[in-house]
Amino acid sequence: MSGARKVHIRSFGCQMNVYDSHRMADTLAGEGYAETAAAGDADLIILNTCHIREKAAEKVYSELGRMRRLKEAAARDGRRIVVAVAGCVAQAEGAEIIRRAPTVDLVVGSQSFQRLPALLARVERGDAVVDTEFPVEGKFGALKAPSPQATRARGVSAFVTVQEGCDKFCTFCVVPYTRGAELSRPAAEIVAEVARLAEAGVREVTLIGQNVNAYHGVGPGGAPWTLGRLLHRVAEVPGIARLRYTTSHPGDMEASLIAAHRDLAGLMPHLHLPVQSGSDRILAAMNRRHTRAQYLRTIERLRQARPDMAFSSDFIVGFPAESEQDFGATLSLIDEVGFAGAYSFKYSARPGTPAAELDQQVAEDVKSERLQRLQRAIDRQQAAFNARCLGRSFEVLFERTGRYPGQIVGRSPYLQPVQVPGSAASIGEIGTVTITELSANSLFGSLVGKPGAPGSERGPLAGERPRRRDPMPAEPGG
Numbered sequence: 040m041s042g043a044r045k046v047h048i049r050s051f052g053c054q055m056n057v058y059d060s061h062r063m064a065d066t067l068a069g070e071g072y073a074e075t076a077a078a079g080d081a082d083l084i085i086l087n088t089c090h091i092r093e094k095a096a097e098k099v100y101s102e103l104g105r106m107r108r109l110k111e112a113a114a115r116d117g118r119r120i121v122v123a124v125a126g127c128v129a130q131a132e133g134a135e136i137i138r139r140a141p142t143v144d145l146v147v148g149s150q151s152f153q154r155l156p157a158l159l160a161r162v163e164r165g166d167a168v169v170d171t172e173f174p175v176e177g178k179f180g181a182l183k184a185p186s187p188q189a190t191r192a193r194g195v196s197a198f199v200t201v202q203e204g205c206d207k208f209c210t211f212c213v214v215p216y217t218r219g220a221e222l223s224r225p226a227a228e229i230v231a232e233v234a235r236l237a238e239a240g241v242r243e244v245t246l247i248g249q250n251v252n253a254y255h256g257v258g259p260g261g262a263p264w265t266l267g268r269l270l271h272r273v274a275e276v277p278g279i280a281r282l283r284y285t286t287s288h289p290g291d292m293e294a295s296l297i298a299a300h301r302d303l304a305g306l307m308p309h310l311h312l313p314v315q316s317g318s319d320r321i322l323a324a325m326n327r328r329h330t331r332a333q334y335l336r337t338i339e340r341l342r343q344a345r346p347d348m349a350f351s352s353d354f355i356v357g358f359p360a361e362s363e364q365d366f367g368a369t370l371s372l373i374d375e376v377g378f379a380g381a382y383s384f385k386y387s388a389r390p391g392t393p394a395a396e397l398d399q400q401v402a403e404d405v406k407s408e409r410l411q412r413l414q415r416a417i418d419r420q421q422a423a424f425n426a427r428c429l430g431r432s433f434e435v436l437f438e439r440t441g442r443y444p445g446q447i448v449g450r451s452p453y454l455q456p457v458q459v460p461g462s463a464a465s466i467g468e469i470g471t472v473t474i475t476e477l478s479a480n481s482l483f484g485s486l487v488g489k490p491g492a493p494g495s496e497r498g499p500l501a502g503e504r505p506r507r508r509d510p511m512p513a514e515p516g517g
């Protein structure tokens with residue numbers, strides 16, 4: 040390949056994949072590739088895949104059928120499109136992908152995409168290349184940093200991967216097999232990345248990892264830091280006004296992290312804390328390594344640290360052998376906690392995981408019926424929370440223009456989308472908004488002032504239990 044080259048990257052799944060896609064684009068920018076939104080115009084198409092959903096691999100093969108047609112059309116015009124499959128499906132399927140879909144030139148796993156330039160050079164020489172190793176060299180250190188322009192184009196709220204992989208081995212989950220063992224980035228590397236983002240205009244950073252609160256990266260003195268300590272340091276980066284982190288495991292909510300919610304005003308009062316089930320019997324079968332009582336105690340400690348804390352969670356209904364009594368325990372846990380939102384799924388077996396081998400799989404119609412009951416419970420609580428937001432004022436970070444002219448959209452402290460009349464010049468600013476109207480998924484309001492202006496409150500619903508329909512893609516982790 041020569042001259043100006045274009046890459047089209049399609050990202051599936053969670054924020055960790057979105058982050059990886061950005062880092063692939065940054066690394067390829069150093070090789071002369073510009074990003075394009077049009078797959079047909081690209082010289083290189085990368086599908087950055089996710090393995091968390093049912094039939095994930097089959098969906099990738101069906102997408103590859105479309106890529107084959109694009110590739111054939113380009114060939115008729117005398118152009119070559121290189122097709123690469125990256126991410127968790129690449130990691131899990133490896134060479135099988137090229138065997139089943141010969142249109143694919145390159146398979147690159149989630150731990151080796153820093154090698155993309157070298158791998159593409161081999162593709163150039165005519166090889167079909169598969170790299171699904173877990174290399175010893177540091178992936179993050181080998182990746183190129185984004186340009187300030189690329190950072191600005193991605194918005195004022197950024198994700199930064201601080202941790203990857205998982206050692207928990209929940210019996211239903213593929214993550215330990217596709218992302219490998221827990222690995223934490225050194226604190227100084229993360230702080231430098233956040234500082235670069237802030238210099239380019241980023242105001243909010245979400246630290247991400249499959250098990251983000253298991254973070255134990257080496258600090259500047261050589262001793263490992265906890266996530267709580269890292270959050271304190273990142274909060275000191277000039278320009279960073281808001282912090283979040285996801286996805287957390289209940290067993291890793293250690294004291295310094297809970298204290299950070301009390302001590303750091305910039306740490307937003309919203310936490311995604313997957314519980315999966317409210318039944319101790321099912322939690323044990325899932326190998327979740329915590330009990331219902333321990334989960335509830337953690338919620339209580341977080342609310343003591345920050346009374347307006349809101350929680351969202353993940354639930355799996357119909358795990359093998361889940362009885363009506365077990366499911367009832369999940370519904371009662373929902374009532375007890377008062378979640379701000381939730382992702383909920385019917386259990387489906389993932390090949391290669393221990394739960395896939397269990398007897399007593401629950402019938403499909405039973406799973407569907409339980410899922411509906413669970414979602415109705417969550418929806419009721421969310422609607423009640425939104426209703427309580429009416430007439431309240433809170434701070435919103437404006438992230439983008441809205442669908443209609445003269446409208447801007449931001450996020451509340453609880454991650455709810457908030458739409459207000461305003462100008463694009465306010466993007467990147469934090470303003471105080473009074474909520475005047477609601478829809479199923481958004482709040483609407485008017486800007487009443489800058490932070491600290493009369494009418495501003497630190498949190499709208501201290502002591503109450505905010506709810507939201509979680510707007511983010513489901514996160515494989517925690």
Ligand code: SF4
Nearest residue numbers: 205207209212516517
């Ligand atoms: S569900 Fe979360 S904690 Fe459990 S194995 Fe998967 S990534 Fe690890």
